[in-house]
Amino acid sequence: MLIAFYPISTNSAEILQINNSNSILVGDQNRDLPIKLFCVEINDVEDEEIAMSLLRREFPRGSKVKIKPMGFEENILVARVFDISETKEMSELLNAKELNKETCSN
Secondary structure (H helix, E strand, O other): OOOOOOOOOOOOEEEEEEEEOOEEEEEOOOOEEEEEEOOOOEOOHHHHHHHHHHHHHHOOOOOEEEEEEEEEEOOEEEEEEEEOOOOOEHHHHHHHOOOEOOOOOO
């Protein structure tokens, strides 16, 4: 008896838009989902521009991402957002550049 295994096609989410340093829009083939980044509060206006540039460079439009939900705030999903290989996470990038007011655990 021959048993064949075929890979299951999965669709990951992708970055559609980075609205500001703590708000993004991701989507899959069927829907869009606004996400507030977990534990991100940028220091000042100049840092906001740097943060936006950093996020757009590291997570360009169309980048495949994995989402780890952390809760809800005002009916918006709060989550950690990783690149598909889980080597980069948006909040951690901002913390590493000391653009974030505070650091969080989790």
